[in-house]
Amino acid sequence: MENKPVNSSVDSTPSKARGRPALPRVQLDPERWVEAAIDVLARDGIAGLRVEVLAKRCGVTKGSFYWHFKDRQALLDAVLAFWKDGRIRDIEKVTSVAPGKEREQLRYAIEVYGASRNRKGMAIELAIRDWARHDAQAAMVVETVDLYRLDCTRKLFVAAGMSDAEAKSRSLLLYACVFGLSLMHYSHFDNDLSNLKQRIAERIISD
Template sequence: MAPKHSLTPDDWIKTAFRLLADAGPRAIRVDLMCKALGVTKGSFYWHFDDLAALKAAMIERWRQAAARDLIASATQTELAPRDLIIGLFEEVQKRQAKGGALAETALRQWAGADPAVLKLVREADNERLAFLTTQMRAAGLTGGEARSRAAFVYAALIGMEQLAGEPALTPSNMAGIIDAALTPGV
């Protein structure tokens, strides 16, 4: 339990994500977060105007981590397209090991019931798809084929997040999927 004086907006966002992952979007409530953090509601309102502001901060934090930071991390070095895509999958696996997949799965479920969340999830999906399509084109695929193969690889990535911990989705299996997607005419 964090002392009252040391709480930051980040503490509230992390707590809200834990509640979301554990119990769904209805658990993102001020009273439940206060109980989890051992503070009063005044502490919450010191950091956020209302629950909607917290939810907006949660979604933006996820979008930054799920798309921008993930892609930036995967592209830190000059690599071939295949290796960049594999790097993206490896980054997702690292985040899964830290509990990130649970938050993403819960956030996608939340998006099913909240149009504002859905909009931002789709924007993050589009950023990831654009990255993958660029890598497919850099590997020699063209036009619609590059986009459809990127969508296939992205579906595997989302599936991997949904099945966090599934032993059949090892890095070597994902490399095989990526190799197949990068091979023209397959």
């Protein structure tokens, strides 16, 4: 009889004999690892983003992680790239130029970014920015995204008829406003917040 090699890492006892059904092997692609990492980052910050924590959260072994990533730094690089690409796609969507409707597009950008953000989205944004305070690579990625944000709205202001210098100041003012709103608690500041935000928007984009 032919002798078959035995895989010592796998329990060769039939599942039926062990008294339980066979469990399907979990397969995670790199994007799933990155998404799980972002969830942990939002909850526990960069210090809490560890391979063993991710593996436990995903229900797999650490060995499964190293199938896709050389080390933890490779995962961190992927997280930054994923966040950067997602933010740039979002910026392009919100600030896409429609000829002759630049001011309407600016109003839309203020409305979208000034709206109450979901808790998870804000937690991710804050975690990335806190990470950037202590890590040069993360800081560079955040700066790239912020400069892209500012330049897209600058182009809208220029297309609306403003000088480049004025467009830059308005663009910075726009994001200072919407990011400030996303961090502040002001629901009891005014009885008509919708009207208040509209007046703020008009001041930012008016001639």
